[in-house]
Amino acid sequence: MQNAICLKNISKYVYENIQNDNFNYYKKMINYFSPEKTKKYLVKNCSINLEKGKSLAIIGLNGAGKSTLMKIISGVISQSDGEIKILNYTPYDRNKFFLKKIGVVFGHKSSLLWDIPLIFSLELHKTIYQIDDSSYQSRLNYLTEVLSLKECLNKKVKFMSLGERVKSDLLMNMLHNPELILLDEPTIGVDMESKIKIREFINNEKENNNCTFILTSHDPADIENCCDKINILAKGEIVFSEETEVLKNKYNEKVKIIVKKVDKNYEYSILKDTISGFIDATFNDIGNNLNIVFDKKNELSIINILIKLKITSFEVKKMSFEEILADKFQIFKSDHEERIEDE
Ligand SMILES: Nc1ncnc2c1ncn2[C@@H]1O[C@H](COP(=O)(O)OP(=O)(O)OP(=O)(O)O)[C@@H](O)[C@H]1O
Numbered sequence: 356m357q358n359a360i361c362l363k364n365i366s367k368y369v370y371e372n373i374q375n376d377n378f379n380y381y382k383k384m385i386n387y388f389s390p391e392k393t394k395k396y397l398v399k400n401c402s403i404n405l406e407k408g409k410s411l412a413i414i415g416l417n418g419a420g421k422s423t424l425m426k427i428i429s430g431v432i433s434q435s436d437g438e439i440k441i442l443n444y445t446p447y448d449r450n451k452f453f454l455k456k457i458g459v460v461f462g463h464k465s466s467l468l469w470d471i472p473l474i475f476s477l478e479l480h481k482t483i484y485q486i487d488d489s490s491y492q493s494r495l496n497y498l499t500e501v502l503s504l505k506e507c508l509n510k511k512v513k514f515m516s517l518g519e520r521v522k523s524d525l526l527m528n529m530l531h532n533p534e535l536i537l538l539d540e541p542t543i544g545v546d547m548e549s550k551i552k553i554r555e556f557i558n559n560e561k562e563n564n565n566c567t568f569i570l571t572s573h574d575p576a577d578i579e580n581c582c583d584k585i586n587i588l589a590k591g592e593i594v595f596s597e598e599t600e601v602l603k604n605k606y607n608e609k610v611k612i613i614v615k616k617v618d619k620n621y622e623y624s625i626l627k628d629t630i631s632g633f634i635d636a637t638f639n640d641i642g643n644n645l646n647i648v649f650d651k652k653n654e655l656s657i658i659n660i661l662i663k664l665k666i667t668s669f670e671v672k673k674m675s676f677e678e679i680l681a682d683k684f685q686i687f688k689s690d691h692e693e694r695i696e697d698e
Pocket residue numbers: 369397415416417418419420421422423424
């Protein structure tokens with residue numbers, strides 16, 4: 356199958372002025388006129404391949420570089436290093452045929468005309484993208500129906516709720532029937548019913564229109580319900596890449612035990628040391644709980660350890676998708692901290 360997205364070792368860096376409070380007056384003066392610079396990577400060595408008709412989630416903590424990567428893919432900014440082909444085009448060339456094939460929605464930034472009713476923004480979009488009357492009308496009918504936006508067509512954008520505005524942005528960017536849609540936090544501020552609608556819509560477009568989606572989201576349900584593949588970005592680097600189903604299946608083999616730290620006199624680090632002495636498990640202290648994640652096959656052994664150590668206040672749980680992702684983040688965070696300590 357043909358790839359819609361090909362990124363090979365993409366990096367983006369900027370040079371930032373070094374601010375050093377320890378500089379003396381003379382050095383500060385020199386630094387003011389001829390500042391020392393340091394190279395800062397926003398995105399580093401990212402390689403992504405995605406087939407047409409598939410959806411990819413790019414997730415990561417705040418500041419990980421997700422939006423920067425989206426901007427490179429959509430051609431808003433250029434990469435500093437590496438090769439990129441999106442639908443066989445170089446995005447930063449901003450070729451008009453390429454631009455007609457993509458739709459971009461930044462959940463936190465609207466491209467609608469603020470002071471006038473939505474329908475005028477849509478008509479302007481129709482003109483810019485040279486959509487013929489009949490395709491425009493049928494697409495508009497379909498999109499307003501699936502996104503429940505009929506009543507908003509004549510509403511001024513400034514009077515819309517956040518959710519209505521995000522859905523309207525999505526509607527406008529889908530009008531020209533793009534082959535690739537980039538969604539940067541498309542469900543931000545959207546109510547539960549609309550979130551489900553947006554997810555259904557994405558799946559429908561994938562299935563029936565062979566649309567390719569890349570989305571960033573902090574909502575695990577978006578990823579679980581409509582992304583075929585997950586890339587985790589940390590400090591600009593892709594630290595994990597996996598098919599969603601494969602990840603879920605791997606974690607079906609995992610169990611979580613939540614130990615409630617009710618005994619104030621007990622040193623819970625003893626428990627950690629005892630378990631990690633011979634079982635591969637990850638530990639996460641959250642408030643008064645100690646979460647332990649491990650392979651199902653070790654469940655009995657761990658319960659035996661708990662009983663031997665006279666710890667009785669615990670519960671055994673299957674992991675939700677949100678917890679699976681949180682666990683992955685935890686692993687990469689500890690790896691990263693270890694790496695920094697080693698350096
Ligand atoms: N033009 C720029 N110059 C300098 N630093 C920048 C520039 N653009 C982004 N950054 C920095 O690069 C890092 C990544 O930013 P980016 O917006 O891509 O993160 P993000 O993963 O989308 O975060 P969030 O989840 O908070 O939206 C941040 O630390 C940001 O401050």
